[in-house]
Every structure is written in structure tokens, then in C-alpha cells.
Amino acid sequence: MNRSVKGILPARAHKAEKAQSSGSFAAGALWGMAFCTVGGIILLVAGALVAYFTPDPNALILPLGFGAMVLSCLLGGLGVGIKCDSAILPCSLLCACIYVGLGLLLGLFFSGELRQSLTLGLGLGASLGIRAGLVALFCASAVLTAQIKGKIAATPRRHR
Secondary structure: OOOOHHHHOOHHHHHHHHHHOOOOHHHHHHHHHHHHHHHHHHHHHHHHHHHHOOOOOHHHHHHHHHHHHHHHHHHHHHHHHHHOOOOHHHHHHHHHHHHHHHHHHHHHHOOOHHHHHHOOOOOHHHHHHHHHHHHHHHHHHHHHHHHHHHHHHHOOOOOO
16 A cells, blocks of 8 residues: 555644744745844954953954854854755855855945954955855855754654
8 A cells, every 4th residue: 555654644743744844945044144143243242342351452353253253154054954944055055145245345345454354354365265165154054953953853752
């Protein structure tokens, strides 16, 4: 006999299965950008406080800012991986390009030291290479989060 598993399961299991896969592309993009933005702001404030209480804060501005940028990309990928069920890679790629593009646009509007710190004090090629690495990190974080979420959901729970 060739029966589908859905025909064997009770109706309540169908409803729970349909309700569980409610993550859409838009929800994933919104959650990814929210995690990325809020996480980045928190990390930048924490980094600014750390730099403020050191004897030479100018030496720590670039490493702490770069660390906040990398960690906010990881958090954005986490947000996409949690909410998006259908197309994780395109959703994370879109969010990462928006995030990195906004950073590059901000670098165009400022001049002097702030512009140099936004471009990480590097040339255009090296700066674009680092931004491409951030996009790859964002996407890898989203895919890894989705795989971990799928493994957690697939493990059977034992009832005592």
C-alpha cells in the first residue's frame, strides 16, 4: 500500500505542522534586519563604553567597531535563520546587501576621520573585500541557524 504519512496522522498533527511553518520571506527579512540593527546598536554602545574608560580610546575605535559589525552580521543571520522557512539564502543575501550597502552609503556622506573609520581605514578594494566577507558571514550564519533549527525540530521528544 502506498499511503502518505499525512493520511495516517491525525488531523491535529496536520494543523500543528501547518502552523509551525509560518515563516515567510518578508518575515525573515524583517527579523534579520531587526536583529542586525538592534544588535549592532547595542554592540556599538558597549564598545563605545569600553573605549571611553580606557586611557587611549582612539586605539580601540577601529577594532571595536569592526567587531560590532561582524557580530551584528552574525546576529542578522541568526534572525533570518529563525524566521525564514522558504528561501533562506536569498533572504539572507538581501538583508546582508542592504546592511553592507547602508554602511557604504554612510561612508560616502561623511568626510575626514569618520569616513576613514567607516571604510575601515583601508583602500577601496580591501574595504569591498571585507564587506563581501561580511555578506558571506551573514548568509552562512542564516543557513547554519536554519540547519540547527531543523535538527532540533526533527528530534523526537520523550514523554515521561
